[in-house]
Amino acid sequence: MHTHPIRINTPLTMSVYLKTLGCRLNEAELERWGQQFRNAGYSIAQTPEQAALVVINTCAVTAMAVRKSRHAIRQLARRNPQARLVVSGCYATLEPTSVAAELGVDLVVSNQDKDQLVERTRHLLAQPSAPVAATEPGSAALFARGRSRAFIKVQDGCRYRCTFCITTVARGDERSRPIRAIIEEINQYTAAGVQEIVLTGVQLAGYGNDQESDLAELLAAILDKTDIPRIRLGSLEPWGWPPRLLDVFANPRVQPHLHLPLQSGSDRILRRMARRCWRDEFSHLAHHIRAVIPEVNLTTDIIVGFPGETAADWQQTLELVEQVEFGHLHIFPFSPRAGTRAADLPDPVSTQTQQTRVAELHALGQRLKRARLSRYLGWTGPVLWEHQPRQGRYWGYTPHYLRVTTPLPVSGIRATQLSTLDASGEFLHAKLLETTPTTEVTVNHARC
Numbered sequence: 001m002h003t004h005p006i007r008i009n010t011p012l013t014m015s016v017y018l019k020t021l022g023c024r025l026n027e028a029e030l031e032r033w034g035q036q037f038r039n040a041g042y043s044i045a046q047t048p049e050q051a052a053l054v055v056i057n058t059c060a061v062t063a064m065a066v067r068k069s070r071h072a073i074r075q076l077a078r079r080n081p082q083a084r085l086v087v088s089g090c091y092a093t094l095e096p097t098s099v100a101a102e103l104g105v106d107l108v109v110s111n112q113d114k115d116q117l118v119e120r121t122r123h124l125l126a127q128p129s130a131p132v133a134a135t136e137p138g139s140a141a142l143f144a145r146g147r148s149r150a151f152i153k154v155q156d157g158c159r160y161r162c163t164f165c166i167t168t169v170a171r172g173d174e175r176s177r178p179i180r181a182i183i184e185e186i187n188q189y190t191a192a193g194v195q196e197i198v199l200t201g202v203q204l205a206g207y208g209n210d211q212e213s214d215l216a217e218l219l220a221a222i223l224d225k226t227d228i229p230r231i232r233l234g235s236l237e238p239w240g241w242p243p244r245l246l247d248v249f250a251n252p253r254v255q256p257h258l259h260l261p262l263q264s265g266s267d268r269i270l271r272r273m274a275r276r277c278w279r280d281e282f283s284h285l286a287h288h289i290r291a292v293i294p295e296v297n298l299t300t301d302i303i304v305g306f307p308g309e310t311a312a313d314w315q316q317t318l319e320l321v322e323q324v325e326f327g328h329l330h331i332f333p334f335s336p337r338a339g340t341r342a343a344d345l346p347d348p349v350s351t352q353t354q355q356t357r358v359a360e361l362h363a364l365g366q367r368l369k370r371a372r373l374s375r376y377l378g379w380t381g382p383v384l385w386e387h388q389p390r391q392g393r394y395w396g397y398t399p400h401y402l403r404v405t406t407p408l409p410v411s412g413i414r415a416t417q418l419s420t421l422d423a424s425g426e427f428l429h430a431k432l433l434e435t436t437p438t439t440e441v442t443v444n445h446a447r448c
Contacts, residue, residue: 016042016121017051017083019076021069022059024200024234026089028151029114030057035188036118048080053121058089058099060166063335066091073105086121088114090170094339111156111171148384148412150194151234154182154218155201159209160237163274163341164263164303164334171202176211179221186226195413196230196255196384204233205240214242223251229413230384230399235259235301238277238285246292256293257401260285261301265320266313269306272345279320286324297372297400299328302361305354306334307345314357321364327372327402329365333358370425376402376418383416383430396430403427 016037020030033055034044045051054076058069069091077085088109092099096108109117155176158168186197199218201207208214222231232255248254260282264270267278277285289296302317321329333354336343376398383404385396393405396416404418405427415433422429 014042015045015051016053017045017048018055020057021072022065024151025153026057028153028200031150033118048076051083054083055086058091060090060094060170063337088117093170148386149196150189151198151200152185154199155204155207158203166337166340167202169339174203174206174210176207179218183225186228190228197228198232198234200234204236216242216244219248230255238282249293255399256296259299263303265317269309269313272308295400297327300326301330304333304357305349308347309349325368328369331358331361366425373421373428380417382413384413385410387411404430406430408432
């Protein structure tokens with residue numbers, strides 16, 4: 001383990017660089033740490049070279065994620081060998097000894113202790129701090145400075161044990177944050193100018209199971225006690241929903257987009273995965289959602305080449321993906337993850353077959369995305385634009401989470417018309433309107 005002399009009263013002493021890998025939940029945790037560090041008087045560095053402290057939130061969802069986490073830790077240590085290095089997240093939780101001994105980390109904070117990360121880090125640095133952030137109204141939430149969207153962690157852990165998932169091992173049992181604490185955090189972000197929040201959790205649909213509440217009640221409280229213009233749900237497993245969940249989408253502040261992990265369209269493979277939503281149940285749920293929210297954009301995750309997946313199983317997946325008409329697919333070729341039951345399952349699918357199926361599913365996903373985007377040509381309504389340009393253009397998202405772009409400087413929520421589909425089929429070109437943003441929209445509903 002490397003050690004560094006403690007430096008007092010230098011410009012870098014009060015600066016922390018934060019980096020995350022993996023899921024939106026990790027990003028929500030990083031943003032929360034950013035608020036807490038600012039409250040304690042630290043500034044947020046834009047590069048690791050500018051910081052006396054580097055904090056990285058790691059991922060372990062796949063073997064590739066573990067390799068990326070190890071690489072990121074080593075790279076950050078090389079870029080600033082004088083900085084103290086604090087590591088948390090799923091990889092750090094699953095392999096704390098390896099992280100500390102092999103990678104030269106000063107402090108490992110497990111997922112179960114993430115709420116104490118900032119305080120433990122301050123003890124590590126053993127230095128005084130002054131709450132300079134308190135002099136700036138709303139600055140406690142400005143880790144998201146320059147961004148329009150913030151991720152809010154409302155829940156952690158999962159009671160279920162899908163055979164491919166290491167996250168439930170790393171995150172532990174379900175734990176929900178109190179509604180009051182979530183409301184307070186959202187109001188901080190609103191005061192800082194954030195215009196959209198995304199609720200995240202490992203098992204988001206299970207929010208409140210440990211405190212006699214549920215996700216529908218949380219959303220109702222957010223609508224009642226905050227003024228955040230746009231509320232979006234993160235990944236939501238297709239089971240265990242509270243009965244009133246879809247009712248809240250009648251409020252236009254709740255955005256018409258749901259990411260529902262399917263993983264496979266074959267009941268036989270779903271059983272091997274230990275999933276809790278079968279093929280016909282998923283199809284029925286998607287149909288019901290579209291009946292209640294006609295403009296909804298459904299997106300999903302698919303694991304390709306799960307052990308034992310036959311050509312017939314794969315065909316069932318393709319058929320269900322096309323039937324549901326997902327707007328976007330996250331495609332994951334299966335790779336054995338040590339510590340999961342799936343790693344020991346027989347009948348592995350060859351790499352060549354996986355690659356063929358990935359290409360086939362990608363082509364189908366691109367066709368479905370192009371078709372969905374095309375249906376929104378001529379659509380007018382509010383788009384949330386990001387503050388910072390990328391690739392020489394400004395980017396934003398419709399309420400349905402469709403990606404749009406314009407060459408004109410723009411930020412915040414603006415009334416927008418979608419004019420043309422990009423040749424790539426990945427996004428739409430937009431024209432800004434002079435009218436006030438509105439939640440009233442027009443769209444071609446055919447097959448939406």
